[in-house]
Amino acid sequence: MNAKKIVLDEKDLPKQWYNIQADLPEPLDPPYNTREGRPAQPEDLEVIFPKEIVKQEMSSERYIDIPEPVLEAYKIWRPSPLVRASNLEKFLDTPAKIYFKNEGVSPSGSHKSNSAIAQAFYNKEAGVKRIATETGAGQWGSALAMACEMFAIECVIYMVKVSYEQKPYRKSLMQVYGAQVFSSPSNQTETGRKVLTEDPDNQGSLGIAISEAIEDVLNHKNAKYSLGSVLNHVAMHQTVIGLEAKKQLEIAGDYPDIVIACLGGGSNFSGTAFPFIMDKLQGKKPNLRAIAAEPSACPKLSKGVLAYDFGDTSGFTPALKMYTLGHTFMPGGIHAGGLRYHGASPLVSALVKHNFVEPVTVKQREVFEAAITFTRTEGILPAPESAHAIRVAIKEALKAKEEGKSKTILFNLSGHGHFDLSAYDNYLSGKMVDYEYPADKVCEALTHLPKI
Amino acid sequence: MNAKKIVLDEKDLPKQWYNIQADLPEPLDPPYNTREGRPAQPEDLEVIFPKEIVKQEMSSERYIDIPEPVLEAYKIWRPSPLVRASNLEKFLDTPAKIYFKNEGVSPSGSHKSNSAIAQAFYNKEAGVKRIATETGAGQWGSALAMACEMFAIECVIYMVKVSYEQKPYRKSLMQVYGAQVFSSPSNQTETGRKVLTEDPDNQGSLGIAISEAIEDVLNHKNAKYSLGSVLNHVAMHQTVIGLEAKKQLEIAGDYPDIVIACLGGGSNFSGTAFPFIMDKLQGKKPNLRAIAAEPSACPKLSKGVLAYDFGDTSGFTPALKMYTLGHTFMPGGIHAGGLRYHGASPLVSALVKHNFVEPVTVKQREVFEAAITFTRTEGILPAPESAHAIRVAIKEALKAKEEGKSKTILFNLSGHGHFDLSAYDNYLSGKMVDYEYPADKVCEALTHLPKI
Numbered sequence: 055m056n057a058k059k060i061v062l063d064e065k066d067l068p069k070q071w072y073n074i075q076a077d078l079p080e081p082l083d084p085p086y087n088t089r090e091g092r093p094a095q096p097e098d099l100e101v102i103f104p105k106e107i108v109k110q111e112m113s114s115e116r117y118i119d120i121p122e123p124v125l126e127a128y129k130i131w132r133p134s135p136l137v138r139a140s141n142l143e144k145f146l147d148t149p150a151k152i153y154f155k156n157e158g159v160s161p162s163g164s165h166k167s168n169s170a171i172a173q174a175f176y177n178k179e180a181g182v183k184r185i186a187t188e189t190g191a192g193q194w195g196s197a198l199a200m201a202c203e204m205f206a207i208e209c210v211i212y213m214v215k216v217s218y219e220q221k222p223y224r225k226s227l228m229q230v231y232g233a234q235v236f237s238s239p240s241n242q243t244e245t246g247r248k249v250l251t252e253d254p255d256n257q258g259s260l261g262i263a264i265s266e267a268i269e270d271v272l273n274h275k276n277a278k279y280s281l282g283s284v285l286n287h288v289a290m291h292q293t294v295i296g297l298e299a300k301k302q303l304e305i306a307g308d309y310p311d312i313v314i315a316c317l318g319g320g321s322n323f324s325g326t327a328f329p330f331i332m333d334k335l336q337g338k339k340p341n342l343r344a345i346a347a348e349p350s351a352c353p354k355l356s357k358g359v360l361a362y363d364f365g366d367t368s369g370f371t372p373a374l375k376m377y378t379l380g381h382t383f384m385p386g387g388i389h390a391g392g393l394r395y396h397g398a399s400p401l402v403s404a405l406v407k408h409n410f411v412e413p414v415t416v417k418q419r420e421v422f423e424a425a426i427t428f429t430r431t432e433g434i435l436p437a438p439e440s441a442h443a444i445r446v447a448i449k450e451a452l453k454a455k456e457e458g459k460s461k462t463i464l465f466n467l468s469g470h471g472h473f474d475l476s477a478y479d480n481y482l483s484g485k486m487v488d489y490e491y492p493a494d495k496v497c498e499a500l501t502h503l504p505k506i
Numbered sequence: 507m508n509a510k511k512i513v514l515d516e517k518d519l520p521k522q523w524y525n526i527q528a529d530l531p532e533p534l535d536p537p538y539n540t541r542e543g544r545p546a547q548p549e550d551l552e553v554i555f556p557k558e559i560v561k562q563e564m565s566s567e568r569y570i571d572i573p574e575p576v577l578e579a580y581k582i583w584r585p586s587p588l589v590r591a592s593n594l595e596k597f598l599d600t601p602a603k604i605y606f607k608n609e610g611v612s613p614s615g616s617h618k619s620n621s622a623i624a625q626a627f628y629n630k631e632a633g634v635k636r637i638a639t640e641t642g643a644g645q646w647g648s649a650l651a652m653a654c655e656m657f658a659i660e661c662v663i664y665m666v667k668v669s670y671e672q673k674p675y676r677k678s679l680m681q682v683y684g685a686q687v688f689s690s691p692s693n694q695t696e697t698g699r700k701v702l703t704e705d706p707d708n709q710g711s712l713g714i715a716i717s718e719a720i721e722d723v724l725n726h727k728n729a730k731y732s733l734g735s736v737l738n739h740v741a742m743h744q745t746v747i748g749l750e751a752k753k754q755l756e757i758a759g760d761y762p763d764i765v766i767a768c769l770g771g772g773s774n775f776s777g778t779a780f781p782f783i784m785d786k787l788q789g790k791k792p793n794l795r796a797i798a799a800e801p802s803a804c805p806k807l808s809k810g811v812l813a814y815d816f817g818d819t820s821g822f823t824p825a826l827k828m829y830t831l832g833h834t835f836m837p838g839g840i841h842a843g844g845l846r847y848h849g850a851s852p853l854v855s856a857l858v859k860h861n862f863v864e865p866v867t868v869k870q871r872e873v874f875e876a877a878i879t880f881t882r883t884e885g886i887l888p889a890p891e892s893a894h895a896i897r898v899a900i901k902e903a904l905k906a907k908e909e910g911k912s913k914t915i916l917f918n919l920s921g922h923g924h925f926d927l928s929a930y931d932n933y934l935s936g937k938m939v940d941y942e943y944p945a946d947k948v949c950e951a952l953t954h955l956p957k958i
Binding site: 137159232482 | 675679924
């Protein structure tokens with residue numbers, strides 16, 4: 055009988071993160087300081103991030119040591135299991151082998167803890183007393199709240215108002231972890247107060263929440279900001295996922311033909327796929343396919359442009375070279391809140407440009423159909439974000455069946471769906487709608503790109 | 507550095523359950539058929555349970571083989587981790603070693619899956635097409651829904667109306683697993699219709715829901731009933747918890763001085779403690795303490811009487827010899843819905859009678875205080891039920907500190923609290939109340955015990 059799960063021992067935890075900047079076909083374009091009209095310098099970033107994080111952001115060392123206290127904290131749930139989706143394979147009657155890495159076993163419920171803990175540690179080392187951040191759907195906020203509690207740092211979270219009200223359980227979880235959570239726009243910042251004066255019923259946006267978090271940092275002593283995706287150091291912290299998966303597949307005597315992860319800002323995709331894409335970049339696995347699953351409602355890699363753009367709606371952050379739909383673009387209200395970001399990480403963007411990553415779009419209803427198939431076969435309820443990867447994995451497994459080929463497919467189950475059951479209700483009651491690619495809104499948003 | 511978690515390989519899964527009936531100081535009193543005024547016969551039980559389950563219920567074989575398909579399904583999440591609560595130990599500054607078994611990693615979120623899968627399997631083998639059950643808080647319903655889906659059996663769940671409305675996510679989870687869920691009292695049964703006619707706003711009770719589920723079984727061909735606690739076979743299926751924990755502690759070179767689990771009907775307590783109590787019953791570990799943590803609002807072991815009583819409020823089931831507060835007793839509305847049952851499993855009751863198990867009561871607010879301490883140190887959000895065990899573990903660890911003794915404490919984290927965050931909100935907002943032992947209500951309820 056085949057193993058259902060491949061579980062590593064704690065001593066097999068990766069001791070280093072993998073930094074794909076060492077292997078890129080060409081160096082990344084640097085972040086750009088639009089206020090001063092020049093490439094951003096480390097000092098620009100050190101206003102809001104501790105030095106060690108900025109150093110990692112710009113490093114081209116291939117491997118960076120994971121500090122001992124971070125490893126210790128990882129051990130609460132890591133190494134995470136690699137599971138053979140044997141029941142799903144049987145259900146699909148496919149010759150393909152499907153494996154998934156289960157990052158939903160982390161206490162905060164998703165892969166986000168991998169970077170939250172690292173960031174909390176480096177802030178602690180730098181003497182930071184308070185970290186501010188924003189959160190939309192709440193996975194990042196939960197992860198950072200837990201990490202700050204572990205390293206005894208005050209944690210302040212600006213949560214987009216619509217999520218604050220629709221996902222009260224996510225908010226409560228952050229509070230149980232000891233974080234202060236504000237509905238954004240809030241009365242805590244100038245930005246928030248200004249928005250509320252103009253529109254007391256404003257539902258908030260990730261852009262406003264980022265601006266509030268950064269303003270909070272600038273207004274407090276020993277305070278820094280923390281971001282849960284997009285940036286290079288975040289992508290790097292997430293590579294523990296793929297590095298573990300590689301060891302686990304080796305135990306199974308396997309290597310993937312196809313690696314699949316969903317893509318919001320890019321941290322989950324990066325963490326899962328980069329350690330495999332390394333082999334492709336180094337010429338060892340030329341046929342590996344790495345697929346980024348995006349929602350049709352927000353297809354930055356498939357339909358966006360590669361250009362400098364801001365990370366937030368209000369243009370507060372340095373500009374980054376990335377595939378973007380425009381920082382003022384507001385996607386339709388899909389339930390996978392974590393995938394509604396307008397841009398993609400510069401690293402993933404560079405890999406798409408050079409054809410090392412294939413973007414694929416999927417629609418909301420087929421995503422939930424796949425999520426339910428998965429839950430009914432493998433037992434585990436996925437987050438709507440993760441279900442994008444499941445959808446693509448099922449498509450590829452069925453294609454393998456059609457072609458009569460045995461393929462090895464790996465996808466990342468980035469989080470569980472315990473806080474997303476109202477979305478499942480929406481699907482089961484037949485009320486869920488699909489969102490098409492809103493070409494006209496994107497065209498409009500692209501006219502607001504910064505001129506660099 | 508010490509290991510944080512001890513994780514077994516799938517091949518180390520126990521291959522047999524432990525049946526404590528083999529080691530009891532005296533045989534259990536049999537169930538009693540009150541309608542016919544005689545001890546119940548296997549045939550009485552076979553009306554609602556498949557033969558193999560009834561055989562297990564009455565067996566005194568020490569070990570019973572776990573069937574291969576059950577082991578296969580267990581592998582989705584088992585063996586579950588044994589975790590050293592090192593951060594909690596540090597926080598308490600105690601010389602005690604605290605270990606917990608994490609049953610919250612099961613896809614349904616609690617230990618309940620251990621028996622649900624076994625029961626679904628034996629029903630499938632017996633050709634059963636439909637299983638009906640009741641659920642209160644929803645942990646059992648979720649577990650059975652998942653198990654039935656895996657063995658392709660129709661699953662019908664009568665969910666107590668107040669929970670159906672207050673815990674919509676639990677209901678949705680069962681539906682995602684493919685179960686039909688009815689708010690009880692429902693229009694599906696004579697019992698339900700009668701209650702609704704008399705009182706259209708009736709909020710339901712576990713008693714009514716059990717009656718509805720049993721009526722459903724009697725009204726359908728090839729249908730059987732399934733119970734998630736109390737009975738001997740359920741307790742036995744749960745012993746995989748303690749059997750695994752024993753192997754894991756052996757790897758750590760340890761053996762518990764104290765084993766703690768919360769007690770509702772008794773399945774979680776039995777599963778955790780019986781494999782250790784075995785050593786005490788066999789004279790090998792005379793000093794082992796096994797503590798059952800009960801809520802002060804529903805302290806059947808601490809304050810109840812040992813007598814024959816019904817399993818349901820309406821007196822539909824055979825009577826069982828157990829510690830009970832009376833089958834008509836309605837405890838206060840504590841958030842740990844799984845611990846609001848009026849009676850305790852006959853097996854646990856017998857062990858309490860012979861002083862092999864110590865009952866301890868804890869109050870709701872101290873339970874949530876402990877839950878928050880645990881979440882903030884160990885990262886994992888516990889179910890309110892499980893937090894009763896945490897509370898007692900903390901008390902014992904502090905006692906060890908006071909006495910300057912190193913003790914080894916094991917408790918079971920029977921489930922996660924992702925669906926219980928409104929209860930945490932209630933605590934954090936300072937609105938939570940304690941419930942004292944309602945002596946007068948119990949006195950009244952005890953007058954309704956069947957005369958056997």
